[in-house]
Amino acid sequence: MVGGAGRAKKLGTLLSGLLECGxxxxxxxxxxxxxxxxxxxSYFEQWCESSANLNPNGTLYPDCSGQDEQFSLVFTxxxxxxxxxxxxxxxxxxxxxxxxxxxxxISLYTGGTLLVAFSTPDLAVLLxxxxxxxxxxxxxxxxxxxxxxxxxxxxxxxxxxxxNGAFDSSSAIFLIIKxxxxxxxxxxxxxxxxxxxxxxxxxRTIFLMPRMxxxxxxxxxxxxxxxxxxxxxxxRTYEEKRPPEDDGPEEVPLEPSAPKGNAAVEPFxxxxxxxxxxxxxxxxxxxQLRHYLFIGTLNPLLDHLAFxxxxxxxxxxxxxAFTQLCGVLxxxxxxxxxxxxxxxxxxxxxxxxxxxxxLRASVLSLVLTATQCVLFSICxxxxxxxxxxxxxxxxxxxxxxxxxGNAAFLAxxxxxxxxGKLYGLAMALSALVALLQYPCIALVRGVxxxxxxxxxxxxxxxxxLAYVSPVVVARxxxxxxxxxxxxxxxxEASTSAETPAQTPH
Numbered sequence: 001m002v003g004g005a006g007r008a009k010k011l012g013t014l015l016s017g018l019l020e021c022g023x024x025x026x027x028x029x030x031x032x033x034x035x036x037x038x039x040x041x042s043y044f045e046q047w048c049e050s051s052a053n054l055n056p057n058g059t060l061y062p063d064c065s066g067q068d069e070q071f072s073l074v075f076t077x078x079x080x081x082x083x084x085x086x087x088x089x090x091x092x093x094x095x096x097x098x099x100x101x102x103x104x105x106i107s108l109y110t111g112g113t114l115l116v117a118f119s120t121p122d123l124a125v126l127l128x129x130x131x132x133x134x135x136x137x138x139x140x141x142x143x144x145x146x147x148x149x150x151x152x153x154x155x156x157x158x159x160x161x162x163x164n165g166a167f168d169s170s171s172a173i174f175l176i177i178k179x180x181x182x183x184x185x186x187x188x189x190x191x192x193x194x195x196x197x198x199x200x201x202x203x204r205t206i207f208l209m210p211r212m213x214x215x216x217x218x219x220x221x222x223x224x225x226x227x228x229x230x231x232x233x234x235x236r237t238y239e240e241k242r243p244p245e246d247d248g249p250e251e252v253p254l255e256p257s258a259p260k261g262n263a264a265v266e267p268f269x270x271x272x273x274x275x276x277x278x279x280x281x282x283x284x285x286x287x288q289l290r291h292y293l294f295i296g297t298l299n300p301l302l303d304h305l306a307f308x309x310x311x312x313x314x315x316x317x318x319x320x321a322f323t324q325l326c327g328v329l330x331x332x333x334x335x336x337x338x339x340x341x342x343x344x345x346x347x348x349x350x351x352x353x354x355x356x357x358x359l360r361a362s363v364l365s366l367v368l369t370a371t372q373c374v375l376f377s378i379c380x381x382x383x384x385x386x387x388x389x390x391x392x393x394x395x396x397x398x399x400x401x402x403x404x405g406n407a408a409f410l411a412x413x414x415x416x417x418x419x420g421k422l423y424g425l426a427m428a429l430s431a432l433v434a435l436l437q438y439p440c441i442a443l444v445r446g447v448x449x450x451x452x453x454x455x456x457x458x459x460x461x462x463x464x465l466a467y468v469s470p471v472v473v474a475r476x477x478x479x480x481x482x483x484x485x486x487x488x489x490x491x492e493a494s495t496s497a498e499t500p501a502q503t504p505h
Contacts (some may be wrong), residue, residue, distance in 0.1 A: 092426025165331020
């Protein structure tokens with residue numbers, strides 16, 4: 001029997017996926033850095049108005065709240081599409097496999113970068129479709145990458161959270177663009193280069209990713225990607241079988257088909273309508289809304305706290321973008337929390353007991369993520385510029401835990417056959433909640449006269465709703481534990497009944 005994918009190939013897939021997530025997938029969340037560049041290039045400048053506002057130096061600076069609102073609207077729509085389109089893209093990934101999903105992602109990503117490259121202050125409206133295309137392309141790329149964790153067994157949750165941390169860190173790409181622009185490189189040239197990088201995504205799709213899906217648990221001698229004919233073949237699961245007339249390197253199974261009498265998989269809709277899923281969506285939605293509002297309004301917030309001092313705004317914008325690089329370092333800690341019970345071989349459970357142990361491990365992760373977001377929200381509400389350094393650190397830790405924990409929890413709590421659909425649905429529903437960021441921005445601009453303090457205080461109360469989810473998960477763990485005890489008791493009783501009693505004569 002021909003061997004499967006070797007360690008070098010798996011490691012190459014892991015590292016190239018980390019680079020892909022860390023350099024491309026979540027760049028829209030570095031929006032504050034790109035806004036700084038776009039303002040210098042006079043994008044949406046026609047929305048600025050003359051005013052009698054004075055900065056600390058006693059000079060006038062214009063009222064550009066209308067310009068800020070346009071930039072916030074670009075981010076609101078882009079971040080909404082980032083989440084909402086995950087549902088149909090998750091269906092595409094589940095139904096048509098990795099190769100089709102990645103080709104769609106590459107097309108969207110290339111189109112988005114080209115639109116930004118061809119945009120000008122007079123064609124600033126191109127930013128709206130461009131950011132949406134970059135968002136959807138990026139989220140689809142990371143969706144196809146998260147299955148790479150299946151190649152590494154007991155490190156699965158760590159890799160999923162590591163990839164989500166890299167997704168967070170990719171927001172620093174716009175910081176690099178900001179710094180290079182300050183050193184004379186044009187925005188158009190940089191986005192043309194990013195468009196050319198699509199060739200890298202295409203090569204990785206062909207050689208280092210499966211045509212369909214990476215199964216879990218991993219079968220023996222499993223292989224994937226394009227190989228030289230006659231040198232290697234790959235194991236194919238039932239979902240990945242092609243029609244008999246369609247030949248290819250992944251076509252021939254290396255093991256006989258398993259019997260169809262496998263354990264029944266829980267249907268999709270009961271998973272969706274469970275309290276476990278619904279409260280998890282609340283957990284994700286309220287914290288994501290807080291993060292989106294912070295990212296989308298960071299530039300006007302810093303402008304407000306710095307009294308229009310452009311040098312200070314640049315320093316704090318760079319500091320924020322730099323902290324985003326640390327997302328890839330923070331996220332694996334959540335994976336270690338989720339996988340901590342698997343490192344003790346003596347107590348490692350299998351089957352239903354193993355699934356219950358995974359679910360129990362997720363409770364601490366959910367609580368820690370909610371606590372980090374509350375602390376971040378409290379610091380964000382403090383109207384003092386130096387405090388924002390602490391806010392930046394707490395924000396990146398909270399956000400890296402949030403998205404890595406979301407993906408890992410859905411992989412743990414529900415059947416893997418539904419992962420793409422459930423992940424997409426959770427992100428789509430949270431996207432609808434994220435639309436509240438635009439009325440919140442309008443509230444700050446209008447009623448609150450540019451001061452976000454009272455809105456930030458209200459958001460602290462909203463984030464507290466996230467604590468309901470770990471309570472629901474803990475109760476579900478207790479219920480499943482009782483069911484397992486009840487199921488094992490009759491088996492123990494029947495075993496003891498079959499053993500003849502030894503009585504003295």
